[in-house]
Amino acid sequence: MRVSCIIFSVFLPNSVIASCLERLTHGYRLDNFTTEIISNIGVHTCIKECLLRKPHCQSINYNIQHFLCGLNSREDEDIELEGVPDYNSIFANVVTDSLQSLGKCKEVVCQPLHKCVTTQFTEVCISTACSNGTYGKDGQCLPCPAGQYNDGSKQWCSFCPPGRYNNKTGSSSCRRCPNGTYNTLHGQTTLDSCVPCSPGTYQSKSGQRKCLNCPWNSYQDQKGQASCKLCSNLSQCVNEERTECHTLPKHVKRMGYDGYNEGDKNKPQCKKACREKLDCVGFTVSPEDNSTCYTHTRFRLTQSTSTNFYEFPSGCHP
Numbered sequence: 001m002r003v004s005c006i007i008f009s010v011f012l013p014n015s016v017i018a019s020c021l022e023r024l025t026h027g028y029r030l031d032n033f034t035t036e037i038i039s040n041i042g043v044h045t046c047i048k049e050c051l052l053r054k055p056h057c058q059s060i061n062y063n064i065q066h067f068l069c070g071l072n073s074r075e076d077e078d079i080e081l082e083g084v085p086d087y088n089s090i091f092a093n094v095v096t097d098s099l100q101s102l103g104k105c106k107e108v109v110c111q112p113l114h115k116c117v118t119t120q121f122t123e124v125c126i127s128t129a130c131s132n133g134t135y136g137k138d139g140q141c142l143p144c145p146a147g148q149y150n151d152g153s154k155q156w157c158s159f160c161p162p163g164r165y166n167n168k169t170g171s172s173s174c175r176r177c178p179n180g181t182y183n184t185l186h187g188q189t190t191l192d193s194c195v196p197c198s199p200g201t202y203q204s205k206s207g208q209r210k211c212l213n214c215p216w217n218s219y220q221d222q223k224g225q226a227s228c229k230l231c232s233n234l235s236q237c238v239n240e241e242r243t244e245c246h247t248l249p250k251h252v253k254r255m256g257y258d259g260y261n262e263g264d265k266n267k268p269q270c271k272k273a274c275r276e277k278l279d280c281v282g283f284t285v286s287p288e289d290n291s292t293c294y295t296h297t298r299f300r301l302t303q304s305t306s307t308n309f310y311e312f313p314s315g316c317h318p
């Protein structure tokens with residue numbers, strides 16, 4: 001308790017305000033009539049927001065743990081009878097003379113970067129800068145648990161997003177999963193939550209929620225990699241899973257027949273045209289101009305040693 005007193009004293013100068021909120025009922029909320037929720041404001045501001053919305057707003061539920069202000073379209077005669085018990089909630093009927101009583105509790109009495117918040121026992125000015133790895137609760141700044149962070153922009157800790165994790169408490173940011181890995185879940189607490197990319201995929205950036213397929217003409221035979229390997233030579237092609245780079249046999253004593261004249265294409269384009277056809281067994285690129293491309297559905301043996309027929313391994317078909 002001594003520790004919490006010390007922490008409290010940080011906020012206490014100018015902070016304990018004359019009790020002016022007798023209408024507040026601690027420990028209850030009114031369900032079913034909340035029309036709007038405003039985040040990250042004090043209870044007095046919450047009442048002011050309600051007053052601004054008269055007659056549509058008649059009462060408030062205020063969550064003291066998350067500083068959430070719920071505006072209700074209805075008031076409640078006897079909240080302790082009709083309401084829902086909730087340790088973290090304050091309920092108040094907001095009547096037209098509330099502004100007057102609020103006068104005593106103006107947030108002005110709090111120092112800059114502090115706001116007036118009603119806890120279960122008293123009203124205190126809490127730091128709006130419960131920042132850099134802490135969150136505000138009952139007037140104190142407590143360290144964020146592992147798997148969470150506060151970069152100083154909020155009064156509570158947020159779960160680490162997918163692609164990140166946090167293995168220690170009190171953090172203002174989350175660690176990024178290294179390149180070559182990913183994760184898909186919020187709030188992860190260990191480096192082990194970062195899953196290596198499977199073979200055939202890669203991730204060049206850190207902090208990602210998925211891996212990417214190796215691009216055209218590249219492959220990856222190992223897991224957890226940040227890039228893929230090129231397989232772009234004319235005499236090579238990638239298997240369907242993008243995990244292997246095959247060498248295309250160039251058969252000097254075979255030639256292709258049947259098939260299609262693909263027109264003018266350079267060699268990589270011709271290889272691609274073959275790969276895209278299910279019935280293509282190989283392709284021929286005209287040796288004279290290196291451009292006219294044929295994709296073949298069959299081949300036959302020949303005595304010629306000068307054909308430019310590339311046989312396409314079956315594993316290379318898309």
Ligand SMILES: *[C@@H]1O[C@H](CO)[C@@H](O)[C@H](O)[C@H]1NC(C)=O
Nearest residue numbers: 029030031032033083084085
């Ligand atoms: C009001 O909310 C409670 C849950 O708190 C629910 O059980 C009940 O059905 C709701 N009533 C109406 C009329 O929506």
Ligand SMILES: *[C@@H]1O[C@H](CO)[C@@H](O)[C@H](O)[C@H]1NC(C)=O
Nearest residue numbers: 129130131132133151152172
């Ligand atoms: C929080 O961290 C940022 C950057 O790391 C720093 O500029 C800022 O002064 C810190 N704030 C506090 C209250 O420590």
Ligand SMILES: *[C@@H]1O[C@H](CO)[C@@H](O)[C@H](O)[C@H]1NC(C)=O
Nearest residue numbers: 166167168169175190191192
């Ligand atoms: C958190 O993980 C990093 C990276 O693996 C490691 O260097 C560090 O020691 C860990 N810290 C704790 C508190 O486990």
Ligand SMILES: *[C@@H]1O[C@H](CO)[C@@H](O)[C@H](O)[C@H]1NC(C)=O
Nearest residue numbers: 178179180203204205226227
């Ligand atoms: C992946 O991360 C390592 C270590 O930080 C770095 O050396 C490497 O350059 C990165 N790779 C890519 C493709 O960004």
Ligand SMILES: *[C@@H]1O[C@H](CO)[C@@H](O)[C@H](O)[C@H]1NC(C)=O
Nearest residue numbers: 229230231232233234235236
């Ligand atoms: C193509 O193959 C040759 C010989 O095997 C190699 O030296 C060259 O680096 C390869 N080029 C590419 C882009 O893979």
Ligand SMILES: *[C@@H]1O[C@H](CO)[C@@H](O)[C@H](O)[C@H]1NC(C)=O
Nearest residue numbers: 234267286287288289290291
């Ligand atoms: C075709 O390409 C080969 C090597 O790839 C080269 O030796 C030859 O000169 C080229 N022919 C023409 C007509 O460009």
